[in-house]
Amino acid sequence: MILPDYYEFCCRVKIVAGHDALEKIPDLLADMGAKKPLIITDKGVAAAGLITIVSQALQGRVAASLIADNVPPDSDLKVVNQLAQLYQNNACDSIIAVGGGSVMDTAKGVNIVVSENATDLMAFSGAGALKRHLKPLVAVPTTAGTGSEVTLVAVIKDHDKHLKMIFTSYFLLPSVSVLDSRMTMTMPPFITAMTGMDALSHAMEGYYCIQKNPLSDTHSLAAVKMICKYLPIVAKNPSDKDGRLAMSVAACLAGISFSNSMVGMVHNLGHATGAVCGVPHGICMAILLPYGLEYNMHKCEEAIAELLLPMAGEEIYLKTPKDQRAQKVVSLIRQMNEDLNSITGGRHARFFSEVKDRDGKQMVPRDVLPQIAKAALMDGATIYNPEDSDYEDNLMVLEAAWEGKPFDRNKMKKG
Amino acid sequence: MNLAAGFAFTCPFKTNSGNRALEHLPVELSDLNAFKPLIITSLDLVGKKAIRTLTNAFGDSGMTLGVFDDVTNTADLNIVEQIKDIFTKGQYDSIIALGGDVVVDVAKVVNLAVSLKVTDARQLSGETAIRNPLGSFVVVPTAAVTGMETSKYAFLNRKPFISIQLMPNLVILDTRLTRAKDGKIMAEAGLAAFCRALEAYIAPDKNPFMDAYAFAALRFIRENLITAVKNSSDKKAALAVANAAAMSGCAVSNTGRGVLNRLGQVFQDMVHVHPGVIMGMCLTPVLDDYMKKDSRLISVLLYPLTTDDEYAATPEAKRADGAQNALRKFLDELYGALGSKMPRNLKDAGIPPYLMDDIFEVISREPDGDYLCTVIERAGKSPLKA
Numbered sequence: 001m002i003l004p005d006y007y008e009f010c011c012r013v014k015i016v017a018g019h020d021a022l023e024k025i026p027d028l029l030a031d032m033g034a035k036k037p038l039i040i041t042d043k044g045v046a047a048a049g050l051i052t053i054v055s056q057a058l059q060g061r062v063a064a065s066l067i068a069d070n071v072p073p074d075s076d077l078k079v080v081n082q083l084a085q086l087y088q089n090n091a092c093d094s095i096i097a098v099g100g101g102s103v104m105d106t107a108k109g110v111n112i113v114v115s116e117n118a119t120d121l122m123a124f125s126g127a128g129a130l131k132r133h134l135k136p137l138v139a140v141p142t143t144a145g146t147g148s149e150v151t152l153v154a155v156i157k158d159h160d161k162h163l164k165m166i167f168t169s170y171f172l173l174p175s176v177s178v179l180d181s182r183m184t185m186t187m188p189p190f191i192t193a194m195t196g197m198d199a200l201s202h203a204m205e206g207y208y209c210i211q212k213n214p215l216s217d218t219h220s221l222a223a224v225k226m227i228c229k230y231l232p233i234v235a236k237n238p239s240d241k242d243g244r245l246a247m248s249v250a251a252c253l254a255g256i257s258f259s260n261s262m263v264g265m266v267h268n269l270g271h272a273t274g275a276v277c278g279v280p281h282g283i284c285m286a287i288l289l290p291y292g293l294e295y296n297m298h299k300c301e302e303a304i305a306e307l308l309l310p311m312a313g314e315e316i317y318l319k320t321p322k323d324q325r326a327q328k329v330v331s332l333i334r335q336m337n338e339d340l341n342s343i344t345g346g347r348h349a350r351f352f353s354e355v356k357d358r359d360g361k362q363m364v365p366r367d368v369l370p371q372i373a374k375a376a377l378m379d380g381a382t383i384y385n386p387e388d389s390d391y392e393d394n395l396m397v398l399e400a401a402w403e404g405k406p407f408d409r410n411k412m413k414k415g
Numbered sequence: 416m417n418l419a420a421g422f423a424f425t426c427p428f429k430t431n432s433g434n435r436a437l438e439h440l441p442v443e444l445s446d447l448n449a450f451k452p453l454i455i456t457s458l459d460l461v462g463k464k465a466i467r468t469l470t471n472a473f474g475d476s477g478m479t480l481g482v483f484d485d486v487t488n489t490a491d492l493n494i495v496e497q498i499k500d501i502f503t504k505g506q507y508d509s510i511i512a513l514g515g516d517v518v519v520d521v522a523k524v525v526n527l528a529v530s531l532k533v534t535d536a537r538q539l540s541g542e543t544a545i546r547n548p549l550g551s552f553v554v555v556p557t558a559a560v561t562g563m564e565t566s567k568y569a570f571l572n573r574k575p576f577i578s579i580q581l582m583p584n585l586v587i588l589d590t591r592l593t594r595a596k597d598g599k600i601m602a603e604a605g606l607a608a609f610c611r612a613l614e615a616y617i618a619p620d621k622n623p624f625m626d627a628y629a630f631a632a633l634r635f636i637r638e639n640l641i642t643a644v645k646n647s648s649d650k651k652a653a654l655a656v657a658n659a660a661a662m663s664g665c666a667v668s669n670t671g672r673g674v675l676n677r678l679g680q681v682f683q684d685m686v687h688v689h690p691g692v693i694m695g696m697c698l699t700p701v702l703d704d705y706m707k708k709d710s711r712l713i714s715v716l717l718y719p720l721t722t723d724d725e726y727a728a729t730p731e732a733k734r735a736d737g738a739q740n741a742l743r744k745f746l747d748e749l750y751g752a753l754g755s756k757m758p759r760n761l762k763d764a765g766i767p768p769y770l771m772d773d774i775f776e777v778i779s780r781e782p783d784g785d786y787l788c789t790v791i792e793r794a795g796k797s798p799l800k801a
Contacts, residue, residue, distance in 0.1 A: 001634040003655050006433030011426065012584075015624055018421025033546060131448040133548065170429070170446065214635065214658065215430070218627035226623070245418050249623055256624075306723065314727040 007213035011256045012170060013139075013150045017179035017249055019241060022054055025096065025138055026061035028176050032136040034094035036063040038087045040107045041098040042071040045142050048186050054098055054140065066090050075105040077121060077158040077165070084113035094136040097174070098183070101148045104139060108154035108172050111137050121156065122165060130169035139174035142183045144247035145195025145282055147202055147255015149177035179252055181245040189235045190347035192247075193340040194282030196231040199251035200333070201266050201285035203227065205292060206257030207307060208300040209264045209384045216261035219253045225310035226250035228336070235343045264385030266292035269394060269401075272376035277364045279355055286340070287351055290333045291397045292385075293326070294407040298414055299386040301326045308332075330406075351404030369398045387414070416621060424624035425579055426665045428554075428565055432588040432658055437469060437555065440511075441476035443585055447551040449509030451479050453502050455522040456513035457486040465557055468591050469513050481505050486518045488687065491572040494521060496536040499528040509551035512583075515560030515604075523569040523581045526552045545578040554583040556657060558595035561683070561690050562608040565664030573684045582668060586661050590650045593657035598644035599756045602749060605640035605656045607679060607691035608632055608663035610698055614673030615666035616719065617705070617712045622669075629666040633719035635659040637745060645752050674701050678778070678787060685774050686766050693794075696760060698746070700793040702739065710735040717741065761795040 016024050029035060037058075041051055046069040058065055068083050087095070087110060097107030112124050115134035124130055139149035154167040187195070203223035206216050227250045234243040269291075270284035293304050305325035309317045311332055320328045340348040349355040352364040364372075373394035376382070382389060389397075393412050400407045431439050444452060456466055461484075470480060483498050502510070502525065510529075512522030528536035530549035554564050565586050569576040595601045612632035615625060635655040643652035667676060678697050679690025705712045714734035718726045720741040729737045750757060758764040761771070778787045 001631060001638060001655075003635070003651060003658065004433065006431075006436065008429065008431050008439075010429035012429070014423065014425040016421075016423045017418065017622070019419060021421060024423075031546065128446055213432075214631045215627060215662070218631045219624075222623045222627055242419050249418060253623055253627070309723050309727060317723070317727045 001214050002212070002217065004213055007211065009213055009215040009260050010170065011150055011173075011260070013173050014176045015179065015252060016176055017245065019181050019245060021178045021180040022057035022140070022182070025178060026058060028138065028178075029062060029094055029136060032094065032175060034136045036090075036092050037065060037094040037096045037138070038083070038090070038092040038110075039065050039067045039096045039098060040071060040083060040103060040110065041067065041069045042073070042103055043069050045069070045099045045103070048142075050098060050142055050183055050186070053182050054096070066092060071099065071103045071106045073102055075102050075109065075156045077109075077156055080106055080109035080113060080121065080156055083110045087114045094138070096138045096140060098140040098142060100141070100143050101146045104141075104146075104148040104174075105154045105156060107137060107139070108167065109156045111135055111172075112167065125165040125167050127168040129167070130171040132171065134171050136176075137174045139177045140183060141177070141179065141248065141251070143187060143191070143195040144184050144244070144251040145198035147199065147251055147258065149174060150252055150255045151259045177252060179245070179248040181241045181248065184244045184248055185239055185241070187238065189238060190344040191282075192238065193231070193235050193344055193348040194280060194286055195251070196227060196235070196247060197286035197289065197337070197340070198282040199223065199247070199254045200227045200231070200336075201270075201289045201292075202254035202258040202263065203250075204289060204307060205263040205266050206254065206261040208293075208296055208303045208386060209258075209261050210386055211384060212261040212303070216257040219257040221307075221310045223250045223254035223257060224307055227254070228311045231336070232339055232343070235340055262384035263381050264292060265295055265381070265387075265389055265397070268376050268379045268381035268385065268389070269372065269398060271379045271381065272372045273352070273364065276368055276372045276375055279352075279363050283349055283355055286337055287349060287355075287401050288397075290330045291401050291407050293330050293333070294409060295389070295393070295397055295412065296386045297326055297409065304329055352398070352402040353404070364402065366402055369402060370395060373398055416623065416626070418622070422620065422622040424622055424669050426624075426628070426669075427579065428583045428665070429585045430588065430658075430661060431585065432654065434590050436587050436589040437472035437591070438474075440472055440553070440587060441474075441478055443587075444478070444509060444551070444553070447509065447584055449551040451481075451507050452509040452511045452553070453481040453483060453498075453505065453507040454511045454513055455486060455498060455518065455525060456482065456484050457518050458484040459487065460518060460559070461514040461557055465513060465592050468589070469511070469555060481507055486514075486521050488517055490517050490521045492524070492537045492539060492574075495524045495528055495539070495571070498525045499533075499536045502529045509553070511553045511555060512564070513555045514557050515564055519554055519556075519564040520569040520571055522552070522554075524571055524576060526550055527576065527581065539576075541575050541577060543576075545580045547580070549580050552583045553585045553587065555587045555589070555592065556661065557592045558604060558653060558657065559600050560604045560657070560660050562604065562611055562660040562663040563667070565661045567668040570680065570684060579668065582664075588654060588657045588661060590654050594647060594650060594653040596647050597756075598647065598753055601643045601647075601653065601656060602640065602695075602753055602757055603689040603691035604660050605636050605643070605691065606695040607689070608656070608660040609636040609640070610675040610679070610691075610694035611663040611667045611673070612636070612659065613698075613716065614675055615663075615670050617715060618670040618673065620670055625666050625669040628662040630719050632659040632662040632666065635662075637720055641745070641749050641752055644749065674783075674787065674790065677781065678790065681774060681777055682766075685777060686770055688764055688766065692758060692764060695746070696758075696764075696794040697790050698742075700790050702742065704790075706735060706739065713738050720745070761791070
């Protein structure tokens with residue numbers, strides 16, 4: 001177990017998990033002195049029938065639930081303000097956020113406005129501007145991937161002013177995260193696959209990025225073991241209840257890991273690819289993960305090799321010679337992508353040239369790779385990557401990931 | 416691990432660990448919206464040097480500090496009342512507990528008293544309802560800890576206070592404070608942390624989140640405790656033991672109290688023997704019983720108690736024996752390094768027989784009292800071999 005000269009670790013979110021975890025929400029709210037929640041969600045979540053399940057779990061045990069399902073896919077300051085108004089007009093005393101990243105961001109933004117009586121959300125942006133406990137916020141994730149139910153960041157966009165406001169504070173952490181297998185049961189296989197690979201990228205990047213520490217490590221190891229075991233199972237059989245619960249727990253563990261040890265190149269290039277081409281985040285993570293490991297291999301081979309045991313189990317670990325274990329981890333990730341590709345009938349893309357939009361159009365044309373490589377230089381995740389990346393390296397990695405060829409490590413500059 | 420049964424987990428404290436970790440304290444406090452902390456400590460138990468290291472860390476932060484350094488081993492609710500008055504009159508807004516064991520127990524109950532704004536702290540009891548988060552509370556452990564500092568438990572004068580809200584918001588492990596000159600102090604803390612983490616690791620209600628703390632604690636102790644005991648100048652080994660102790664407090668707060676944990680507490684309450692001493696003695700008989708009951712419980716221990724390679728190379732059927740052997744080897748080496756400093760049975764611990772009668776009486780009141788008594792009897796008679 002590695003003990004760094006200095007580290008910090010924090011996850012103050014209470015975790016409640018189970019097949020009937022939603023039913024615990026009324027008691028959890030009561031413990032925090034709350035009884036009238038505003039449920040924040042989006043249309044997709046509501047249409048999937050998930051809000052019905054949540055409402056049934058709350059029925060008769062909290063004051064009539066107020067549901068707002070108009071969170072857009074991209075967080076929006078106007079919606080934040082409108083929902084805050086709704087909260088105040090109805091004298092709500094807590095928030096239940098049911099959904100993915102954008103819903104969580106919006107709920108956190110609403111929580112700042114209603115707790116601080118803020119008229120200008122901007123005044124609370126940046127790090128450490130919040131100074132006290134906010135209203136109780138219960139996070140109910142509906143994918144097993146982002147880990148946003150345990151992160152302390154919120155991103156709210158002001159589309160009028162073309163501003164992206166970033167809020168960072170321990171007070172933004174949800175009070176409780178409720179992981180219930182029913183919330184992910186209806187996810188189709190290809191979304192299951194990409195969100196699961198997103199979680200795996202958190203767990204693995206969290207294990208080799210520069211702020212890694214003993215607690216982020218143990219969270220990562222547990223997450224890797226569970227994801228590698230259960231992701232193929234739930235992709236094949238979406239209604240596997242135990243597998244779904246395990247994936248939600250694993251994604252949460254991975255979220256805790258990466259929000260403490262941070263993420264590196266995989267996220268760095270992934271954010272840029274998402275921004276330039278609109279490729280869903282999970283797809284970027286699945287494609288880039290093996291390359292991130294290859295790129296950093298000369299600096300973190302030992303750490304990467306340690307992932308083989310939780311990933312593949314004792315037999316494969318023992319059969320693989322010590323100096324090939326890190327490389328084996330990389331090839332097993334590629335194998336996972338292959339398997340998910342076949343389980344999803346080809347919808348889970350293995351490399352960028354394969355990524356298509358709804359109309360079957362290629363989303364990442366080869367000639368935009370330089371633009372992505374450049375955009376990645378501006379992304380914050382570069383700071384935590386073990387190896388310093390630059391434009392040329394980014395482009396090399398992206399080209400390999402576009403073609404689906406292993407990265408030629410001899411070509412990179414090692415700093 | 417059975418996830419399907421459902422579980423809850425919480426760890427309200429942040430950990431800052433390492434070189435000059437204390438220098439982060441002013442920023443961390445202001446993040447908690449605290450600017451005027453009262454330090455609760457003990458000149459006798461903690462020492463002048465540690466107190467100076469802590470106060471110096473505030474440098475030119477501009478924060479006003481108060482220091483109460485008169486906590487004694489026999490502290491009770493009277494001292495809580497006294498500190499509550501100081502806190503209120505001085506208009507402090509947060510508490511920093513510097514030290515271990517009783518110092519932190521007192522600080523936890525003071526935090527309860529000032530947060531609930533009780534008129535008389537002497538009226539507080541384990542039944543006092545605690546619903547909302549309490550005031551900002553930081554624990555800065557020294558080497559002489561029990562591992563319960565970061566837990567949801569406080570014991571004052573044999574009275575238990577139990578609530579997740581009693582846990583600190585922040586624990587700071589600083590290399591300048593976590594070393595001990597005396598290997599015995601290190602061993603006591605390490606053994607207590609080890610045994611609690613071990614009980615959490617094999618608890619029937621364990622979950623992956625709590626496991627992350629228990630696993631890290633077990634590996635840290637196995638890899639570092641003996642070094643820290645043998646070499647008092649090894650900063651890193653001592654810090655690893657301190658980390659394990661802090662992690663064990665989280666693990667124990669998320670599961671029921673195991674046999675070793677409860678036995679350690681009884682001896683601590685009744686005769687002021689460090690719980691690590693008792694837990695270390697009782698570990699072997701308790702694990703023998705687990706082994707007889709269900710060897711699978713013991714076989715899972717091989718993973719934290721050995722290296723990845725050795726674990727992977729041991730076939731499933733041999734893991735329980737492997738874990739027991741690893742444990743025996745570890746304890747033999749540890750007790751061997753301590754020599755006569757660390758008692759190996761109750762007789763050597765110097766507990767007078769008349770007090771043992773009282774202890775047996777208290778223990779036998781537990782629901783599994785008869786069993787606990789047999790553990791004590793076995794720990795008393797069969798000295799651990801060195």
